């Protein structure tokens with residue numbers, strides 16, 4: 001059964017044109033939707049736009065870690081994961097070749113992106129934000145006081161202005177027409193993401209357990225979703241995908257070599273890809289345009305923290321944006337966001353980066369799995385640090 005949490009536009013392109021906006025948020029994934037919700041709850045006129053129709057599926061391992069659940073709770077959305085029927089995490093099963101290790105992992109939940117993202121957009125709408133789907137947004141060259149944002153629907157195009165733009169367009173989103181403003185530094189060793197969802201989940205895949213397989217060509221994660229579909233998400237070497245003649249072939253090969261249950265329908269599933277995963281913007285803010293979530297930068301997903309970084313970023317950027325609107329100073333907000341982002345996200349992503357680099361050497365996952373199969377408790381300090389709450393001062397709690 002496929003989940004269906006439809007969220008509709010609350011405004012039309014013509015109506016958008018006639019309104020004035022404090023903040024335009026581009027991208028209604030987790031970073032954008034939470035930012036819109038927090039800013040609207042503080043009384044700002046917020047327009048949230050996305051080119052997709054929701055619910056929308058995206059390549060993701062669907063594991064919302066403990067830090068992410070904590071950000072939602074501290075944003076006043078403590079019931080959201082329960083309302084989404086998210087499955088509490090209970091274990092992690094890692095394999096490398098035929099060896100595997102299982103241990104306790106009871107921080108966070110598994111929830112489909114269709115359900116989670118739609119619920120968060122609905123929360124933004126409930127807080128007073130206007131939402132517009134099926135619209136591609138493009139920001140005109142940056143000006144110090146006001147941005148012009150072109151919104152292109154299937155038949156109409158309008159321009160709106162706002163002093164603050166939140167750029168939450170994800171890894172592959174493009175919001176500027178000139179290439180210089182879009183420039184990102186991409187790691188030369190980066191892998192690409194790929195994923196699919198299968199309607200049938202093998203019975204061996206237990207609810208609440210993450211099944212992770214490491215291989216010389218990348219890694220593949222499997223989880224059972226709340227509606228009993230199987231989510232498959234992988235980070236793979238581009239050359240290995242080419243050699244295997246496609247992601248489905250490579251994922252099947254990796255699962256067959258491991259102790260993980262493979263399923264025949266992997267090859268017939270519809271596979272989607274992502275751009276290079278490890279990349280970042282040199283500057284995460286330009287005047288009043290703040291880049292949040294994957295749009296600011298991302299590191300390979302082995303530790304499953306991307307959604308936590310997106311939510312923490314969305315929350316913190318909203319607090320700064322609201323302050324800037326209230327004070328009328330939309331210039332210093334850029335420097336404040338660069339500093340917040342460095343302290344809150346970049347520092348935290350270093351462990352993830354180090355682990356991703358270590359996984360390039362097959363001996364490291366092989367040895368780690370061998371050691372963890374005998375001493376599973378050794379994994380606990382890592383699991384705890386990945387799931388630790390973000391520092392309080394950077395997260396705006398509801399008044």
Ligand SMILES: Cc1cc2nc3c(=O)[nH]c(=O)nc-3n(C[C@H](O)[C@H](O)[C@H](O)COP(=O)(O)OP(=O)(O)OC[C@H]3O[C@@H](n4cnc5c(N)ncnc54)[C@H](O)[C@@H]3O)c2cc1C
Pocket residue numbers: 026027028029030031032049050051052058059060061062063064065135136137138168169170171172173174175193194195233234235274277292293294295298301304305306307308310
């Ligand atoms: C293989 C893989 C597995 C992962 N597994 C996990 C995991 O288990 N746990 C975890 O925490 N994280 C995981 N992640 C990371 C996680 O998916 C991302 O970090 C997270 O989705 C980032 O959210 P976001 O809001 O920044 O961007 P997104 O969720 O990508 O949202 C961006 C939105 O912007 C819209 N958009 C783009 N351009 C425009 C435009 N010009 N105009 C209008 N709309 C636009 C898009 O339609 C999209 O809806 C994984 C990632 C990959 C690739």
